[in-house]
Every structure is written in structure tokens, then in C-alpha cells.
Amino acid sequence: MIESLLVANRGEIARRVIATARRLGVRTVAVHSDVDAELPFVREADEAVPLGPAAPAESYRNAEKILAAAESTGARAIHPGYGFLSENADFARRVHAAGLTWVGPDPDVIDLMGDKIRARNAAAAAGMPVAPGTTEPVADEAAAVSAAAGIGYPIMVKAAAGGGGMGLAVATTEEELRKHVRTVRGFAERMFGDAGILLERYYPEARHVEVQLLGLADGTVTALGERNCSVQRRNQKLVEETPAHGLDPGLRERMIAAAIQVGKAVGYRSAGTVECLVHGEPGEQDYVFLEMNTRLQVEHPVTEAVWGLDLVEQQLRIASGLPPSVDLAALRPRGHAVEFRVNAEDPIRFLPGPGSITEWNEPAGEGVRIDAGYAHGTTVTPSYDSLMAKLIVHADTREAALARARAALESFTISGPKHNLPFHGELLDEPSFAAGTYTTAVLTRMRAARGA
Amino acid sequence: MAQQIVAELAANVWKVLVAEGSPVAAGDTLVILESMKMEIPVEAETAGTVSKLAVSEGGVLQEGDLIAEIS
Numbered sequence: 001m002i003e004s005l006l007v008a009n010r011g012e013i014a015r016r017v018i019a020t021a022r023r024l025g026v027r028t029v030a031v032h033s034d035v036d037a038e039l040p041f042v043r044e045a046d047e048a049v050p051l052g053p054a055a056p057a058e059s060y061r062n063a064e065k066i067l068a069a070a071e072s073t074g075a076r077a078i079h080p081g082y083g084f085l086s087e088n089a090d091f092a093r094r095v096h097a098a099g100l101t102w103v104g105p106d107p108d109v110i111d112l113m114g115d116k117i118r119a120r121n122a123a124a125a126a127g128m129p130v131a132p133g134t135t136e137p138v139a140d141e142a143a144a145v146s147a148a149a150g151i152g153y154p155i156m157v158k159a160a161a162g163g164g165g166m167g168l169a170v171a172t173t174e175e176e177l178r179k180h181v182r183t184v185r186g187f188a189e190r191m192f193g194d195a196g197i198l199l200e201r202y203y204p205e206a207r208h209v210e211v212q213l214l215g216l217a218d219g220t221v222t223a224l225g226e227r228n229c230s231v232q233r234r235n236q237k238l239v240e241e242t243p244a245h246g247l248d249p250g251l252r253e254r255m256i257a258a259a260i261q262v263g264k265a266v267g268y269r270s271a272g273t274v275e276c277l278v279h280g281e282p283g284e285q286d287y288v289f290l291e292m293n294t295r296l297q298v299e300h301p302v303t304e305a306v307w308g309l310d311l312v313e314q315q316l317r318i319a320s321g322l323p324p325s326v327d328l329a330a331l332r333p334r335g336h337a338v339e340f341r342v343n344a345e346d347p348i349r350f351l352p353g354p355g356s357i358t359e360w361n362e363p364a365g366e367g368v369r370i371d372a373g374y375a376h377g378t379t380v381t382p383s384y385d386s387l388m389a390k391l392i393v394h395a396d397t398r399e400a401a402l403a404r405a406r407a408a409l410e411s412f413t414i415s416g417p418k419h420n421l422p423f424h425g426e427l428l429d430e431p432s433f434a435a436g437t438y439t440t441a442v443l444t445r446m447r448a449a450r451g452a
Numbered sequence: 453m454a455q456q457i458v459a460e461l462a463a464n465v466w467k468v469l470v471a472e473g474s475p476v477a478a479g480d481t482l483v484i485l486e487s488m489k490m491e492i493p494v495e496a497e498t499a500g501t502v503s504k505l506a507v508s509e510g511g512v513l514q515e516g517d518l519i520a521e522i523s
Contacts (some may be wrong), residue, residue, distance in 0.1 A: 344488065352488035354462045382462050382487040382512075 009081030011373030033059035077101035133200035159188035160196035165235030211259035221263035240299035245436030305337035353418025363408035463487035
């Protein structure tokens with residue numbers, strides 16, 4: 001097993017990775033920006049290295065500073081968490097070049113899956129269905145319009161290098177398509193330094209279902225079930241659950257088998273996720289590949305809850321060339337788990353609301369897990385994303401898990417920053433969520449019901 | 453009476469799209485704030501002229517800080 005680990009991230013995920021590493025006797029190094037110096041992950045690491053100003057380019061996205069911190073502390077491995085440098089293949093290559101262990105997949109696989117066009121083609125080649133769409137970058141408006149004739153509206157215009165719900169636009173007419181091709185190209189060039197775009201058929205009433213893969217040190221690829229992540233705002237997830245409820249018989253099995261084939265085809269190692277869209281009415285459901293995330297996901301704890309294992313521990317073991325901590329073939333999922341993202345944002349418009357935390361009381365109890373990046377007396381700054389904590393509930397059935405969630409949400413109190421706990425309470429009352437039949441349109445429906 | 457536009461939330465000033473003296477219509481975007489990886493456009497509520505611009509790109513705002521005055 002690796003003996004020391006630098007966690008190149010912040011907040012709840014840094015804290016969560018550090019907790020597992022410490023439990024396994026691995027020496028931990030945190031890195032942090034000036035504004036994060038008081039956060040729990042900094043205190044809980046064996047050592048902490050300040051990186052400088054808050055701006056990500058000067059701290060958590062700064063490869064030089066992070067590699068220098070590894071060198072000065074003698075850390076021999078780097079866990080990137082999610083976001084920041086986690087899907088930056090050049091950084092992974094530099095970690096390798098420095099003689100350190102990268103806790104993640106091969107850099108070439110990160111590159112492949114980071115390009116939405118190449119990723120789509122790789123998934124199709126491995127036998128996973130893909131949405132009708134373009135198989136190479138779309139050169140201009142005219143090319144988009146002619147490709148659209150073969151795809152059919154509505155069409156999603158996507159930045160090939162996009163991610164995190166950014167660089168996406170839906171066109172229902174040729175006029176909108178022309179406009180979005182111009183704006184998404186411009187945005188992609190500015191944001192990602194790559195103007196490449198692709199077109200794909202858009203499914204307005206779909207479910208976002210993803211498969212958790214684990215590529216082992218011996219080269220085998222296995223899956224740990226699926227997650228339904230259809231509660232989203234601005235194409236970003238708010239609530240995730242496993243197992244996915246209300247899928248047609250056989251669909252889950254087909255999706256998981258195909259995801260494993262995708263993982264095998266690209267030689268995937270470590271934890272990764274194949275995201276799919278399930279579309280069609282019950283009884284006529286089908287699915288298509290969406291993208292692959294070559295890192296640990298925010299929502300990984302629901303998988304940990306039902307499978308009863310620690311995914312970060314498996315990542316560290318795989319990176320060390322060790323077999324998993326348990327016999328995965330003998331493992332069976334138990335019960336149902338749901339994660340609620342507790343964000344520093346208002347519960348109606350979802351606008352950010354940073355601030356100093358004057359009150360923070362977490363729920364606790366059987367089947368309740370909190371992964372929090374903040375605590376009483378710390379400050380949520382505007383510099384990073386709005387995720388403050390994740391509430392994960394686990395019980396034998398979905399109904400019991402949701403009842404547990406309701407009680408936990410009621411006893412969770414936060415003062416200072418704005419927060420979306422009231423939104424989660426409303427979601428539990430939303431009929432399609434309660435029934436488990438909801439799609440990615442559930443928030444639009446809630447807003448309409450509210451008359452806002 | 454000048455209309456005061458203040459920051460609704462703590463944020464960084466990402467883009468400034470007007471200057472002092474610029475004529476604006478209701479709904480025109482004055483500045484784009486950035487907070488928690490989100491872009492938040494700030495719009496003029498009424499037509500007029502930007503009589504005061506209190507921010508510049510890269511600046512940091514607290515909730516309630518003045519952004520601009522329109523008269």
C-alpha cells in the first residue's frame with residue numbers, strides 16, 4: 001500500500017479522502033488556498049501546505065504548486081478528488097513523470113473520455129448505444145444544419161471539451177441551431193480553449209442513470225450497480241439514488257454489461273462512471289451513452305452505502321497494485337440509498353449565497369451519513385462551487401430511506417450562508433419523486449407548480 | 453433620484469459591460485458577477501444613464517455593495 005498521499009482538492013471530498021487514508025495508516029498531506037485555511041480538511045490531514053490566493057489557477061488548479069508541495073512533504077501519491085485537476089491528463093502525466101503514483105486511470109484514457117466526440121465514438125465501438133449525432137467536430141453553421149436533418153430536432157449543441165453542465169444548449173429549430181452553434185463555439189473557445197462542438201439528439205423527458213465502474217489492478221473491470229441522478233438544475237445534479245427506480249426489466253442489466261465493455265475496451269483502471277440517458281415511456285425505455293467521468297464522482301457515497309465498501313480505499317489499493325479489500329464477485333447490494341447535496345444557494349432561484357457559518361448542526365443516527373466540507377465558525381467563500389455537505393441516507397427500502405431523509409433534513413440546521421435544505425424538503429413531497437418515476441424535468445415541474 | 457444597483461450576493465466582478473455615461477435601457481446587462489462557479493448578470497431595472505460605476509473587473513463585492521447608479 002502507498003505510504004503517503006497528497007490530496008489535491010478541498011472541502012468535503014478532500015476531507016473524505018483524508019479520512020479513508022488515515023484509517024488505512026497512510027500519511028496525508030492537504031493543500032489549501034488562503035481562504036480555506038480554517039476548513040476541517042486542513043486540520044484533519046497530517047500535514048498541510050498553503051498554496052496561496054483563492055483563485056483556482058493560483059491554488060487547486062496550479063500543477064507546479066501542487067507538485068512542489070508533494071516534493072517538499074515527501075508525499076508519494078496524489079489523489080485528485082473531482083473537479084480541479086482530476087480530469088487533466090497533462091497533470092496526471094506530470095505526476096507520473098515526477099515518479100509519483102497517480103490515483104486514477106491512465107492519462108490517455110482521461111484524454112479520450114475528455115473529448116466528447118472521441119468518447120462517444122469509443123462507446124459506440126464498444127457496443128453501447130449512442131444518440132443520433134455527429135461523429136466528428138462540426139465545422140460551421142452550414143454543416144450543423146445539414147447534419148441536423150439526419151438527427152432530428154430537438155438537438156443538443158455540446159462543446160466537445162465541456163463538462164460540469166457548461167457549454168450546452170438545446171435547439172428546437174434551424175434558427176436556434178444556427179444561433180447556438182455560434183454561441184457554444186465562442187463559449188467553448190473562451191472557456192476550454194477548444195472550439196470543437198458536436199450535435200446530439202436531445203431527450204427532454206429522460207432519466208440520468210450512470211454505472212459505477214471499478215477497473216482493478218489485474219486489468220479486470222467490474223461494475224457496482226447504477227445511480228439515478230435525474231434531479232438537476234442547470235444540468236448539475238442535486239439528488240442521486242441507487243438503485244435506479246422504475247427501469248424496464250432487463251434495461252439495467254444491459255446498461256451495466258455495456259458499461260463494463262466500454263471500460264474494458266479503453267483499459268480502464270480505478271473508479272470511473274459511465275453516464276447514460278434513459279428515454280421513452282415505461283415499457284418502451286431505451287438508453288444512450290452520455291459521457292464517461294474518469295474520476296471519483298460526488299455521488300459515490302450512495303454506491304458505498306448499498307455495497308458496503310469504501311470506494312476511496314479501493315482506489316488507493318488499485319493505485320498500489322493490490323486486489324480489492326473484499327471479493328467483489330461475492331458482494332451483493334443491500335437496500336436503498338439517497339444523497340442530497342446541501343449547497344450554499346437559495347432554494348428557489350438556486351443563486352449562490354456564500355457567508356460565514358454561525359450555526360451548523362448535522363443530523364446523525366442509523367443509516368445517516370454526512371460528508372461535510374465546512375463546520376460551525378468556517379466561511380463559505382464565493383471562490384469555489386456551492387457544495388457545503390452531502391446528506392446520505394440508507395435503509396432497506398426506498399420508502400424507509402426517504403422517511404429517514406425527511407427526519408434528517410428536519411434536524412439539519414444551518415445559519416449564515418443561504419442553503420437549499422428547504423428545497424430538499426419540497427422535493428420529498430413532489431409526487432413523481434415520491435413515486436420514483438421522475439425525469440430530468442422534475443425541477444421545471446416543481447417551479448410550474450409553485451407558479452414561479 | 454438615481455437608481456442604485458447593489459450586489460444581491462457576495463461575488464467577484466467578472467465583466468463590466470458599461471462605462472460611466474453609458475445610456476442603458478431597462479433589462480440591459482451592466483456587469484456580470486461570478487460567484488461559486490456561476491455567472492450572474494446584473495441588469496438595469498430602468499432606462500437612463502450610468503451616472504456612477506462603482507466596480508471594476510476583478511473586484512470583490514459583498515452583499516449590499518454598490519455596483520452602479522443610473523439616473
